[in-house]
Amino acid sequence: MPALPDLQHSFMAALRGGAEDAVLAAIAGDGIPAAERLAIHRNNMVLTLTDSLAGVFPAVRGLVGADFFAACAAAFIAAHPPRSGTLIRYGDRFAPFLDRSGMAAPVPCLSDLARLEWAWHQAFHAADAAPLAPADLGAIDPGDLPALVLRPHPSARLLSSPWPVDAVWAAGLAGDAFDGTVDLDAGGVDLLVVRPALEVEVRRLDPAAAALLAACAAGRPLAEAAATAGTGLDLAAALAGLLAAGAFAPFHPTNQEHLP
Amino acid sequence: MAGPRAPSDPPLAPRAGIGLKAAHVREVVAARPDLGFFEVHTENYMGDGGPAHHSLEAVRRDYALSLHGVALSLGGADPLDGEHLRATRRLVDRYQPALVSEHLAWSGAGGVYANDLLPLPLTEEALDLVCAHVDRVQEALGRAILVENPSSYLRFTHSTLAEPEFLAALAARTGCGLLLDVNNVHVSAANLGFDPVAYIDAFPAAAVGEIHLAGHHVNEFRGRQILIDDHGSAVGAPVWNLFRRALARTGPVPALVEWDTDVPPLAVLLDEAAKAETILAEARRACAA
Amino acid sequence: MKANTLKSTLPAVMVASAVAMAVAAAGTPAKAADKEKCYGVVKAGKNDCATANSSCAGTSKADGQKDAFIALPKGVCEKLVGGSLKPMKKG
Numbered sequence: 121m122p123a124l125p126d127l128q129h130s131f132m133a134a135l136r137g138g139a140e141d142a143v144l145a146a147i148a149g150d151g152i153p154a155a156e157r158l159a160i161h162r163n164n165m166v167l168t169l170t171d172s173l174a175g176v177f178p179a180v181r182g183l184v185g186a187d188f189f190a191a192c193a194a195a196f197i198a199a200h201p202p203r204s205g206t207l208i209r210y211g212d213r214f215a216p217f218l219d220r221s222g223m224a225a226p227v228p229c230l231s232d233l234a235r236l237e238w239a240w241h242q243a244f245h246a247a248d249a250a251p252l253a254p255a256d257l258g259a260i261d262p263g264d265l266p267a268l269v270l271r272p273h274p275s276a277r278l279l280s281s282p283w284p285v286d287a288v289w290a291a292g293l294a295g296d297a298f299d300g301t302v303d304l305d306a307g308g309v310d311l312l313v314v315r316p317a318l319e320v321e322v323r324r325l326d327p328a329a330a331a332l333l334a335a336c337a338a339g340r341p342l343a344e345a346a347a348t349a350g351t352g353l354d355l356a357a358a359l360a361g362l363l364a365a366g367a368f369a370p371f372h373p374t375n376q377e378h379l380p
Numbered sequence: 381m382a383g384p385r386a387p388s389d390p391p392l393a394p395r396a397g398i399g400l401k402a403a404h405v406r407e408v409v410a411a412r413p414d415l416g417f418f419e420v421h422t423e424n425y426m427g428d429g430g431p432a433h434h435s436l437e438a439v440r441r442d443y444a445l446s447l448h449g450v451a452l453s454l455g456g457a458d459p460l461d462g463e464h465l466r467a468t469r470r471l472v473d474r475y476q477p478a479l480v481s482e483h484l485a486w487s488g489a490g491g492v493y494a495n496d497l498l499p500l501p502l503t504e505e506a507l508d509l510v511c512a513h514v515d516r517v518q519e520a521l522g523r524a525i526l527v528e529n530p531s532s533y534l535r536f537t538h539s540t541l542a543e544p545e546f547l548a549a550l551a552a553r554t555g556c557g558l559l560l561d562v563n564n565v566h567v568s569a570a571n572l573g574f575d576p577v578a579y580i581d582a583f584p585a586a587a588v589g590e591i592h593l594a595g596h597h598v599n600e601f602r603g604r605q606i607l608i609d610d611h612g613s614a615v616g617a618p619v620w621n622l623f624r625r626a627l628a629r630t631g632p633v634p635a636l637v638e639w640d641t642d643v644p645p646l647a648v649l650l651d652e653a654a655k656a657e658t659i660l661a662e663a664r665r666a667c668a669a
Numbered sequence: 670m671k672a673n674t675l676k677s678t679l680p681a682v683m684v685a686s687a688v689a690m691a692v693a694a695a696g697t698p699a700k701a702a703d704k705e706k707c708y709g710v711v712k713a714g715k716n717d718c719a720t721a722n723s724s725c726a727g728t729s730k731a732d733g734q735k736d737a738f739i740a741l742p743k744g745v746c747e748k749l750v751g752g753s754l755k756p757m758k759k760g
Binding site: 121122123124125127128129131132135136146147148150151152154156157158160161164165168169172201202203204205206207208209244245246247248274315318 | 601
């Protein structure tokens with residue numbers, strides 16, 4: 121009779137496609153072969169994790185179809201099974217896996233689509249915060265503005281892609297109902313994914329505004345962040361757009377760390 | 381040990397509840413159907429914020445809550461996941477649930493999580509391990525939990541204890557309560573070939589703090605049936621009968637209708653809850669008589 | 670701290686005037702008026718304790734592990750046009 125830790129290690133190995141003999145020897149048949157009984161658990165692991173991934177990556181699934189998605193998911197689950205029981209954190213490595221495994225090669229924008237959906241999923245579950253109100257920024261002493269550190273909203277994520285991945289996303293979400301075309305040669309996009317209240321929003325930013333927000337996220341003071349963003353930056357327009365999108369975190373009422 | 385609080389604290393009336401599904405939240409908050417409580421899967425609220433918490437807060441304002449964990453791996457030989465336990469504690473503190481429950485099962489090994497409630501051999505070795513884990517969980521949460529009997533698809537030949545006996549010992553040694561899932565009893569009895577009524581009659585009735593009801597899927601395998609606990613249909617007649625049988629022993633206890641796959645309109649779940657409520661009322665009358 | 674690196678910054682007066690313009694232009698962000706009524710996008714939870722009902726669909730170990738080539742549905746290529754060349758790296 122196997123000790124419990126050994127039994128569970130062999131059982132997990134068998135669920136993941138490894139040798140079954142040691143586990144099967146410990147399972148009673150009772151009219152249904154032990155291998156068929158074990159298969160229920162092996163299938164359940166892959167089926168329920170595939171469902172979980174389909175919930176996080178609905179547009180990937182909608183674009184490539186259920187069968188191809190299931191094949192990608194099964195390969196991913198085999199290579200990167202969950203390390204925690206909290207499934208809302210499962211799937212962060214799916215996009216890089218699609219690149220590395222070559223499974224997405226026929227659809228080169230697929231991994232960026234998966235990155236966008238992961239960013240959406242993270243924004244959905246991120247900490248709640250009211251975005252920085254323009255009036256609060258307006259209340260800062262002008263002399264303090266160059267050294268002001270603007271923090272991104274806790275839900276904000278930036279994504280840069282050489283493909284129009286937001287259009288691909290819309291097509292994927294529509295699935296079979298989508299009857300148009302997406303021109304992959306239409307050029308790349310910089311996307312802001314943010315949830316200022318309850319709805320996750322995906323918007324295009326111009327590259328300089330995206331660079332500005334990235335520099336702010338890296339902790340650079342405003343005057344330096346603006347210089348980093350390059351000569352294409354219209355600082356007033358970029359800030360107005362980012363403020364309206366809810367891209368910045370509020371100033372902490374007691375913590376003055378945003379001030380020089 | 382410091383003595384955990386009673387399994388139901390604040391006390392939960394012995395009424396019917398349903399699982400809270402995302403698709404029903406809007407309707408629940410608007411219509412406030414007459415139900416004893418709602419139950420959610422704890423792990424689905426382990427994110428930092430967002431609509432999931434917003435919904436649960438709205439529902440909690442009007443209803444008692446049961447937090448039903450599915451991933452703590454009480455039967456796992458791996459150490460308990462401390463972060464998972466702390467996240468559960470934060471949810472308990474935030475939502476003040478009437479019930480907190482988990483499963484007699486394990487979920488992974490070597491740090492890999494299988495997302496399945498995997499079967500334990502029912503041995504003294506396993507009992508010691510589960511008791512130690514339940515003690516640790518109850519200490520971390522500052523309260524008693526309920527532990528649920530699993531739905532089984534296989535049995536280990538080296539098991540030495542019957543499941544009701546195992547769970548009775550667990551409750552006696554840790555002070556935990558038990559969650560009796562009568563659909564799981566029906567599913568396991570069919571799959572493993574035991575008598576579900578004898579199981580109910582042997583179950584430690586005094587420890588039962590909640591009963592689960594659900595539908596299951598019937599598959600044929602070479603002339604034999606395998607029942608799958610998919611929570612994807614109405615509660616079947618044999619399961620209602622086991623519910624009556626169980627209530628005759630436990631007296632009225634909170635009862636939950638679970639429906640997690642192919643989730644129907646809210647009205648269908650409310651109908652199921654109303655059936656459970658009728659049977660609970662019979663049990664109350666029998667108790668009073 | 671990097672030595673010998675002069676950090677470039679935008680002149681203070683330009684920052685201040687840009688912020689003033691941005692604050693005026695951004696106005697008040699759309700207020701979350703219906704926040705109490707709105708529960709966001711309906712997204713089902715990921716964890717539950719149900720067993721998938723096709724778990725015993727007779728799939729054997731070999732079926733589960735087969736590294737079968739799954740063809741992409743033809744529709745994908747009809748939805749996405751262009752992009753046949755390797756994309757230029759942006760920036």
